[in-house]
Amino acid sequence: MTDRTTYVQIRHAQKAFGTLEVLKDISLNVERGQIVAIIGPSGSGKSTLLRAINDLDPLTSGEIWLDGVQVNKSLPFRQYEKHINEMRQQIGMVFQHFNLFPHMTARGNVTMAPKMLKGLSDKEADALAEEQLDKVGMLERIDYYPSQLSGGQKQRVAIARALAMKPKLMLFDEATSALDPELVDEVNQVMKKLAEEHMTMIIVTHEMDFAAAVCDRVLFMDQGVVVEEGPPSVVFKNPEKERTRAFLRKHLETAS
Amino acid sequence: MGLDFSVIPGYIDIVLLGCLWTIAITVAAALLSFFGGIFFAVIALYAPAIIRLPFRLFEWVFMGTPLLLQLFLIYFGLVQIGVDLPAFVAGVIGLGLHFAVYNSELIQTAILSVDKGQMEAARTVGLSRGQALRKVVVPQAVRAVIPPIGNNMIALLKDSALVSVIGVSELTLSAQRAIGATYRPFEFYILAAAFYYVINLCMEWVQRRIERRIALSR
Numbered sequence: 001m002t003d004r005t006t007y008v009q010i011r012h013a014q015k016a017f018g019t020l021e022v023l024k025d026i027s028l029n030v031e032r033g034q035i036v037a038i039i040g041p042s043g044s045g046k047s048t049l050l051r052a053i054n055d056l057d058p059l060t061s062g063e064i065w066l067d068g069v070q071v072n073k074s075l076p077f078r079q080y081e082k083h084i085n086e087m088r089q090q091i092g093m094v095f096q097h098f099n100l101f102p103h104m105t106a107r108g109n110v111t112m113a114p115k116m117l118k119g120l121s122d123k124e125a126d127a128l129a130e131e132q133l134d135k136v137g138m139l140e141r142i143d144y145y146p147s148q149l150s151g152g153q154k155q156r157v158a159i160a161r162a163l164a165m166k167p168k169l170m171l172f173d174e175a176t177s178a179l180d181p182e183l184v185d186e187v188n189q190v191m192k193k194l195a196e197e198h199m200t201m202i203i204v205t206h207e208m209d210f211a212a213a214v215c216d217r218v219l220f221m222d223q224g225v226v227v228e229e230g231p232p233s234v235v236f237k238n239p240e241k242e243r244t245r246a247f248l249r250k251h252l253e254t255a256s
Numbered sequence: 257m258g259l260d261f262s263v264i265p266g267y268i269d270i271v272l273l274g275c276l277w278t279i280a281i282t283v284a285a286a287l288l289s290f291f292g293g294i295f296f297a298v299i300a301l302y303a304p305a306i307i308r309l310p311f312r313l314f315e316w317v318f319m320g321t322p323l324l325l326q327l328f329l330i331y332f333g334l335v336q337i338g339v340d341l342p343a344f345v346a347g348v349i350g351l352g353l354h355f356a357v358y359n360s361e362l363i364q365t366a367i368l369s370v371d372k373g374q375m376e377a378a379r380t381v382g383l384s385r386g387q388a389l390r391k392v393v394v395p396q397a398v399r400a401v402i403p404p405i406g407n408n409m410i411a412l413l414k415d416s417a418l419v420s421v422i423g424v425s426e427l428t429l430s431a432q433r434a435i436g437a438t439y440r441p442f443e444f445y446i447l448a449a450a451f452y453y454v455i456n457l458c459m460e461w462v463q464r465r466i467e468r469r470i471a472l473s474r
Contacts, residue, residue, distance in 0.1 A: 054380055081384060089382035099377035103395050103473040112391060113381035145472045158377075165381055 006065075007032040007200055008053075008169055013062035015048055015224075022048050023059070024224040030169075030217075033198035037211035037232070040221035041247060046204045049221070050171050053202065054091040055084050066090060067168055089117060092162030096174040098154040100146040106133060106157045107142045110164045117165075132160040136190045152183030156190055163194075170194065172203040176210075208251065212236050220244045261443055267434035271444065274430025275451045281347055281426060282413045282455070288352025289412065290405065293359025294394060300364055302389070318357040324418055326350050331422040347419035355412045362404050366397035399470050406463035413455060427451055 008030035015023035022045045030036050038046040051057040053064055055072050064071040071087045074080075101109050110132050111125035120128065133139045136156035146154055155175060162170060172191065176184045188210050194201065195214050205211050211218055211232060218235040220228045220243075228235055228244045239245050264271075299311050318326065331346040341349070370393050378388035398405075420429035431448035435441045 056376055056380065085379075085382045085384055088380055091380070093377075093380040095373060095377065097373055099371070099373035101374065101377070101392055101396075103399060103470075113383060116387060116391065117382050147472055147474065161381065 006030070007034075007067055008202070009063070009065040010049070010053070011063040011065070013049065013052060013064070014060050015045070015052060015057065016060050022224050023052070023062075026062075026221075026224075026226055028219065028226070030200060030202060032200055034217065035195055035199075035201045035203065035215045036217045036219060037215040038202065038204045038219045038221060039206070039208065039211060039247075040219075040227075043223075044221040045224040046219075046221045047173055050173050050202060050204050053169075053171055054088050054093060056093075085117075089113075089165050090168045092159075092165060092167035092170040094155070094158055094162055094170070094172045094175045096178050098146075098151070098158045098178075100154050100158055100161070102146050105143050105145055106138060106149070106160070109146070109157055109161045113161075114164050128164055129160075132164045133157070135163065135193070136160045137186070150183060151179045152186045155179065155187045159187075159190055159194075168200065170199055170201045172201065172205070174204055174206065177206060206251075208236060208248070220247065222247070259442060260440065263438045263440050263443060264447060267438065267444070270430050270434055271427070271447055271451070274425055274427040274448075275455075277344075277425055277430075278413075278416055278427040278451075279455060281344065281351065281419060281424065282409075282416050284348045285351035285355065285416065286409050286412055288348060289355035289359050289408070292352060292356030293363055293405070294398060296356055296360035297363035297367060297397075298389065298394065300360060301367060315357050315360070318354050323350065323354050323415055324421065326354060327418060327422055343419070343422045343424045346422060347416075347424050351412060351416060351419065354415075355408055358408050359401075359405055362401040362408075363394075363397055366400045367393060369400070370396050396474075399474050402463070402467055402470065406459075406467075409463075410456060410459060413459060414452070 006029040008028075010026060010028040013023050013026040014021070026049060028036070038049065040046045048057050052059045053071070055064070059072060066087065067090075069087070071084070073083065075083055101112070104112060107126070107129045110129040111120070114120045114128055115125045129142060130139060133142050136159050138153060138156050138160060141149060141153060146157070149157065175191070176187050179187065184207070188207075191201070191203070192214055203211065203215065215232055218230065218232045219226050220235060220239070220241075222243055228239055228241045235244065236248065239248065296311070296315070299307060300315070303311065327347065327350040330350045331341065331343060334341060374392050374396065375388055378392040379385070383391065416426060417428040420426055420432070423429075425433070427448050431444040434444045438444070
């Protein structure tokens with residue numbers, strides 16, 4: 001199971017808040033270029049798992065590996081801070097509520113971290129901002145502030161901000177859940193484009209159609225465990241487990 | 257004896273000079289109180305207890321005692337332990353620190369009310385906590401409290417009259433000197449009041465410009 005070439009590995013992840021276990025021994029391997037969707041009811045632990053990957057919500061026990069390096073290795077505090085900041089530069093994250101920096105333009109949002117952490121010059125940073133914002137179709141709004149953008153535009157800038165660090169892995173935490181329905185598609189298009197470029201992605205989502213169309217693998221989580229896992233054609237069309245079927249049925253009802 | 261403003265021109269130079277001193281002391285103290293306020297806010301929220309607790313005492317002294325007394329302490333008190341500050345410097349430090357403590361209270365609250373997703377987003381691109389505070393959290397907090405800080409700065413202008421007691425020839429003291437020579441208190445106090453009012457208007461104008469400039473970036 002622990003094939004060393006596997007790009008992203010989660011090994012026996014456990015997480016408890018006091019006596020409440022939110023993640024119960026979860027293991028997951030993601031190959032380079034793979035796209036994995038995590039679905040499940042709210043409170044199933046899917047966001048917690050995603051946020052454990054870049055250590056926003058540290059695990060109680062278990063290991064996270066990315067490209068041969070352990071993300072959450074145990075180090076003295078100062079060394080760990082340095083290590084985790086380096087690891088996080090390699091892991092892009094996109095949030096449900098965008099979390100763009102409101103006091104910076106789209107350009108500023110994209111260039112801030114590369115300038116600070118990679119020492120890019122203003123000129124290099126500008127070229128990078130143009131490249132990344134062009135990729136998400138936001139080049140025309142490069143000097144707009146987040147307050148001047150729609151939700152879908154904000155989320156595309158947020159994706160560009162994450163991509164600007166040239167991450168090895170992208171995490172999407174319900175990236176379209178806070179958007180008005182008519183704005184969902186523009187963000188999905190960007191994610192599809194990343195998929196075509198073989199970006200490795202782990203996506204927590206409520207959008208089954210999108211997951212089915214884009215992902216290589218789907219995990220259904222409930223109550224802190226992976227109930228079922230497989231290609232979307234199986235998990236969505238022909239789930240083995242009753243819990244998966246019940247969830248999908250319920251989800252279809254509320255969606256329609 | 258009625259009002260006679262014809263005495264003013266003979267002493268206008270003294271009063272104008274006082275006006276310049278008032279502007280100088282206000283601008284210097286305002287800058288100190290602004291950046292000091294940010295610095296104190298970060299200390300109050302994030303410094304280890306060994307720094308934070310003595311700082312609390314300092315904060316309490318500056319909030320809990322009269323500014324006049326603080327100015328006396330800094331100017332006359334410190335001399336006794338060998339710190340002999342020029343009156344202007346003592347005035348700037350006294351006013352600046354006094355209002356820095358008030359600004360710090362505002363900024364602390366603002367820092368705590370910045371959405372925690374901002375810190376998370378900054379951390380996920382690889383910034384350290386300190387970098388995230390400096391580039392992301394604190395700038396947003398400061399933008400949020402520009403209006404009340406502006407009010408503090410107007411109060412600072414008015415309280416700058418207090419530094420006359422340690423002998424800085426600012427506007428109020430200059431007016432008093434002119435009065436001493438002419439025995440015309442009403443005319444010169446009105447003149448001084450008019451100058452304060454004009455400076456006040458200028459400060460409000462600057463504040464409005466700053467607010468307009470940051471309106472989009474909030």
